[in-house]
Amino acid sequence: MPKVMVVDDHDLPRNGLIAILSAADDLRVVAEAKTGREAIDLARKSLPDVVLTDVRMPNMDGPEATRRTKEERPRTAVIIVTSHESPKYLRQAVEAGAAGDLLKDVTRERLVNAVRETAERLVLSPETVKSHVAAILSELELSDPTQAAVHAVRHGLAQPVV
Numbered sequence: 001m002p003k004v005m006v007v008d009d010h011d012l013p014r015n016g017l018i019a020i021l022s023a024a025d026d027l028r029v030v031a032e033a034k035t036g037r038e039a040i041d042l043a044r045k046s047l048p049d050v051v052l053t054d055v056r057m058p059n060m061d062g063p064e065a066t067r068r069t070k071e072e073r074p075r076t077a078v079i080i081v082t083s084h085e086s087p088k089y090l091r092q093a094v095e096a097g098a099a100g101d102l103l104k105d106v107t108r109e110r111l112v113n114a115v116r117e118t119a120e121r122l123v124l125s126p127e128t129v130k131s132h133v134a135a136i137l138s139e140l141e142l143s144d145p146t147q148a149a150v151h152a153v154r155h156g157l158a159q160p161v162v
Helices: 011-022 036-046 062-072 087-096 108-122 126-140 145-154
Strands: 003-007 028-033 050-054 077-082 100-103
Touching: 003 011, 003 036, 011 028, 011 050, 011 108, 028 036, 036 050, 036 062, 050 062, 050 108, 062 077, 062 087, 077 087, 077 108, 100 108, 126 145
Parallel strands: 003 028, 003 050, 050 077, 077 100
Antiparallel strands: none
């Protein structure tokens, strides 16, 4: 069961996120923090798989807390939760290692699914990856991953490595 930590300096949004996530049978909220500094300390103790963090907080903002969390726990995924669609903050968050972002007006279903999709990516076994690759190759009628790479470049889905 994926472990989740919620970080927000405002009680209402933090408690709302916790309530939504706690209602999901397959997620477990293990910690909550009000600041980026507190989040880093709690991440060391609670070892979350996924952290939902506000982008703007006093003391230490979301991108900086993300960077420090990822330095110590590279396998912990961080999702930035914000009420502003600011390209500046999103760029900073992604550069810091965030897995993605959600606006605070997100639906319950989308929030829970985002935490689930992120957590699932963290625990894919090699067998699961092989199974997904085989299914993709079959669907595209390709025989191996090299053909898939060529197909992706030809169709603008990837750029060639030079």
